[in-house]
Amino acid sequence: MTSLSKDASDDAPTTPETPLVEVKDLKVHFPITRGVIFDRVVGFVKAVDGVDLSIPRGKTYGLVGESGCGKSTLGRALLQLTPSTGGTVTFDGTQITGIGPVKLRAMRRRMQMIFQDPLSSLDPRQNVESILIEGLAAHGIGKGRDDRRQRVAETLDAVGLPRWALSRYPHEFSGGQRQRIGIARALVLGPDLIVADEPVSALDVSIQAQVINLLEDLQDQLNLTYLVIAHDLAVVRHIADVVGVMYLGALVEEASSDELYAEPLHPYTRALMSAVPVPDPDVEDQRERILLAGDLPSPANPPKGCRFHTRCPWAQPTRCADERPALRAIGDVGTHRVACHWAEDIRSGVLKPHEVRADVVRPAGDDEIVMPDKLDLSNFDPHM
Numbered sequence: 001m002t003s004l005s006k007d008a009s010d011d012a013p014t015t016p017e018t019p020l021v022e023v024k025d026l027k028v029h030f031p032i033t034r035g036v037i038f039d040r041v042v043g044f045v046k047a048v049d050g051v052d053l054s055i056p057r058g059k060t061y062g063l064v065g066e067s068g069c070g071k072s073t074l075g076r077a078l079l080q081l082t083p084s085t086g087g088t089v090t091f092d093g094t095q096i097t098g099i100g101p102v103k104l105r106a107m108r109r110r111m112q113m114i115f116q117d118p119l120s121s122l123d124p125r126q127n128v129e130s131i132l133i134e135g136l137a138a139h140g141i142g143k144g145r146d147d148r149r150q151r152v153a154e155t156l157d158a159v160g161l162p163r164w165a166l167s168r169y170p171h172e173f174s175g176g177q178r179q180r181i182g183i184a185r186a187l188v189l190g191p192d193l194i195v196a197d198e199p200v201s202a203l204d205v206s207i208q209a210q211v212i213n214l215l216e217d218l219q220d221q222l223n224l225t226y227l228v229i230a231h232d233l234a235v236v237r238h239i240a241d242v243v244g245v246m247y248l249g250a251l252v253e254e255a256s257s258d259e260l261y262a263e264p265l266h267p268y269t270r271a272l273m274s275a276v277p278v279p280d281p282d283v284e285d286q287r288e289r290i291l292l293a294g295d296l297p298s299p300a301n302p303p304k305g306c307r308f309h310t311r312c313p314w315a316q317p318t319r320c321a322d323e324r325p326a327l328r329a330i331g332d333v334g335t336h337r338v339a340c341h342w343a344e345d346i347r348s349g350v351l352k353p354h355e356v357r358a359d360v361v362r363p364a365g366d367d368e369i370v371m372p373d374k375l376d377l378s379n380f381d382p383h384m
């Protein structure tokens, strides 16, 4: 057993069939405040608003959707780095929503995160060795300094960095190498789950494939489970077993990667897919393009009914504007889930798309509202 292997004593009494992660009706609502002297809560940004998903052990769940739809918030809430407002997250049989800070901290060793921009989450004053040893010391892993150094050296080998990297500082590395340091920092603790938030978006295309391949190799060797968040549908298709498409805080479609790319059923997924260029020029010239009207509505004031109805080219006069569709299984296999009242009729072609006029949805008087800042990662401590 290498020092990167997981400790058997950590395993909760669950079967291999139990999903490693189960999320039920998860909600994260950020308060919106107004006022100069006294802050009053005048509403909530419903960044995540009722998400159900599960991730089997050793598999990759890919999460896609427009900027601001709540992907990162969902990723952080999965690890309870951002506290949830409602719903539950169960990790390896233990419900981690609502547990105390000491127990949560112990679970966190097994749930790590990789960020889009590793530089902003790596302390520039620490060299690589001290970044990696800090995590081990914080979680009491390793029997003394030599044991920890051995573990750090093995981790460095696993992510393809040379040993001399140990004495260097984050700014001395290229973007791809820095992402390897970010992966090593997560890996050194022997996690079971890694949430990778846009892990390759900041890298050159040539380097992206290397980092994706590294993540896949590590998954094979260590039976890791991933949630990979990405804008790029090609990245998700390549790496994910199951893909979830998010719109305004909720999943609108979920299927195996092959099923989703072969036959996207939700109108939003169809629009996302139709924007991806196809290499064959004949197919590219002839295929249908779905251009979405308007911007993503505000998560502080989401449209009633189906949240996509203000932009949906298939929206119907009944149900769409007043009844929120549940994510339900379509077809015989039961693994393709879609949140659309009319999915069967859209699939069969009975319903045809129509033109949509852009509709701007904003909270009343939003110019006076103080929106809370996004999370600042410069002081991020992955061990807390």
Ligand SMILES: Nc1ncnc2c1ncn2[C@@H]1O[C@H](COP(=O)(O)OP(=O)(O)OP(=O)(O)O)[C@@H](O)[C@H]1O
Residues within 6 Å of the ligand: 030, 045, 046, 047, 065, 066, 067, 068, 069, 070, 071, 072, 073, 074, 299, 371, 372, 373, 374, 375
């Ligand atoms: N800490 C926070 N406080 C208040 N609002 C927040 C906070 N973090 C995120 N939000 C809001 O929640 C919504 C979802 O944000 P989130 O960062 O999760 O989206 P995203 O899908 O990851 O976007 P991107 O693709 O741009 O990274 C946005 O409207 C954002 O402004």
Ligand code: SF4
Residues within 6 Å of the ligand: 266, 267, 268, 306, 307, 308, 309, 310, 312, 313, 314, 315, 316, 320, 325, 339, 340, 341, 342, 343
């Ligand atoms: S429920 Fe209606 S508005 Fe929503 S995606 Fe389906 S057709 Fe479009």
Ligand SMILES: [Mg+2]
Residues within 6 Å of the ligand: 071, 072, 073, 197
């Ligand atoms: Mg994000």
